[in-house]
Amino acid sequence: MKLMEKAMGAFGRFAAAGELDRLARDNELLREREQTAVTYIRRKINQLLLVMGTLPLRPEELDDQTLLELDPIGIIADSFAQVLDHLNQTNDKLKLANREIQAILSAAGVGILVVNSEMRIEAFNQKLRELFLRDEGEIIGKPCYELLCKRQDPPESCTVEKVLASRVGAHLTAWEFGDRLFDVAGAPIRNRYGDVTNVVIVYHDITDRVRTEKALRETGEMYRNVFEHASDLIQSVSPDGTFNFVNRAWRETLGYNDAEVATLTLSDIIHPDHRDECLQNFRQLLAGARIDRVDTVFIARDGTPVPVEGNVSCIFANGSPVATSCIFRRVAPRV
Amino acid sequence: MDNGGQKVIQFDIRGQICPSTLLIALKEMNRHKEALRSGDMVLLFKTDNRDATVTIPDAAEHMGYGATVAKEANYYLITVDNGI
Numbered sequence: 001m002k003l004m005e006k007a008m009g010a011f012g013r014f015a016a017a018g019e020l021d022r023l024a025r026d027n028e029l030l031r032e033r034e035q036t037a038v039t040y041i042r043r044k045i046n047q048l049l050l051v052m053g054t055l056p057l058r059p060e061e062l063d064d065q066t067l068l069e070l071d072p073i074g075i076i077a078d079s080f081a082q083v084l085d086h087l088n089q090t091n092d093k094l095k096l097a098n099r100e101i102q103a104i105l106s107a108a109g110v111g112i113l114v115v116n117s118e119m120r121i122e123a124f125n126q127k128l129r130e131l132f133l134r135d136e137g138e139i140i141g142k143p144c145y146e147l148l149c150k151r152q153d154p155p156e157s158c159t160v161e162k163v164l165a166s167r168v169g170a171h172l173t174a175w176e177f178g179d180r181l182f183d184v185a186g187a188p189i190r191n192r193y194g195d196v197t198n199v200v201i202v203y204h205d206i207t208d209r210v211r212t213e214k215a216l217r218e219t220g221e222m223y224r225n226v227f228e229h230a231s232d233l234i235q236s237v238s239p240d241g242t243f244n245f246v247n248r249a250w251r252e253t254l255g256y257n258d259a260e261v262a263t264l265t266l267s268d269i270i271h272p273d274h275r276d277e278c279l280q281n282f283r284q285l286l287a288g289a290r291i292d293r294v295d296t297v298f299i300a301r302d303g304t305p306v307p308v309e310g311n312v313s314c315i316f317a318n319g320s321p322v323a324t325s326c327i328f329r330r331v332a333p334r335v
Numbered sequence: 336m337d338n339g340g341q342k343v344i345q346f347d348i349r350g351q352i353c354p355s356t357l358l359i360a361l362k363e364m365n366r367h368k369e370a371l372r373s374g375d376m377v378l379l380f381k382t383d384n385r386d387a388t389v390t391i392p393d394a395a396e397h398m399g400y401g402a403t404v405a406k407e408a409n410y411y412l413i414t415v416d417n418g419i
Contacts, residue, residue, distance in 0.1 A: 052361075054354040054390045061355060072358055078365040079398060086399030 111203035241265035255301035271297040345379040356387040
């Protein structure tokens with residue numbers, strides 16, 4: 001019996017020793033697994049920290065227990081959620097802004113072109129295609145000087161080159177394209193470092209305006225020529241009484257040259273006996289009164305009285321008098 | 336601390352270095368995001384870690400907040416608000 005008990009005791013000790021060995025092995029395995037997991041977590045945390053733009057964790061900075069308690073992955077994940085929310089909101093705002101810009105570009109009555117720093121086209125509006133590129137196919141990415149200036153290199157007066165070189169706006173008047181004339185204005189688009197990445201060019205068709213101005217100039221010259229050679233005394237007087245224009249007959253009759261006329265005022269050429277009445281008429285004319293006929297007496301440079309009669313009128317702009325226009329004929333002195 | 340109806344919470348994280356300074360700031364920005372977004376709260380971080388004067392404002396701005404850095408006598412004061 002005692003022999004049996006001894007055998008059982010020995011077996012029990014043997015079994016316990018085996019269990020301890022197994023537990024020790026399991027414990028070692030679990031430690032290795034934990035270490036592997038912690039190493040993985042640190043690697044992923046460092047990866048996320050680098051994405052956030054900061055330094056990796058140093059092992060001495062956070063021990064494994066504190067690392068799990070602080071939960072850096074959870075913190076960064078929550079931050080990323082906020083970053084994504086913000087990006088989504090920013091994207092929505094950008095989409096809206098883009099739609100607004102497209103609507104403005106479409107509605108604009110001028111041609112608008114956006115090129116990059118290599119002068120290649122990045123964007124344009126419908127008006128630009130109508131003005132210059134009706135028959136062109138795909139134009140994005142092509143150099144603007146090839147399509148618009150029809151050259152292999154930028155021209156000497158290139159607005160885009162001026163903007164890129166000066167980094168400020170540039171302006172070119174009367175740029176010719178076919179039989180049309182354009183006012184060309186360029187403005188830089190800068191990145192956050194101040195470098196010019198793009199240039200916006202606006203083409204305003206001024207052909208009709210230039211033609212109208214030319215016609216007006218020619219008409220003006222014609223009338224000036226007619227007035228200059230008329231036998232009547234013709235004058236245009238500003239509201240302050242100075243002379244805008246007098247014709248040759250006026251100068252010859254009253255004895256003043258152009259330089260002297262520039263120093264005169266209306267009261268200087270009116271005979272003292274008629275000055276008050278004449279200036280009263282002038283003020284009424286400026287105030288909007290209609291005065292069809294004027295009889296008065298001018299006084300020449302040498303003091304000779306010059307009786308005249310004539311018609312006067314006043315030109316108004318936006319409700320304000322700009323100048324009086326008067327045509328006088330010399331008449332015989334009244335007895 | 337109360338600043339004209341706006342709650343101000345100040346964190347003194349002097350002595351901490353990166354990335355701990357950023358993690359602490361991120362944790363507080365996450366914790367108080369609703370109040371920060373509505374403008375009801377402003378967070379102030381006192382730090383003597385120069386790197387944090389870049390990492391914290393950068394992260395705050397990426398998250399849609401406003402951030403400013405002021406140099407004080409012996410620390411930097413980083414202010415995080417809703418940026419409006």
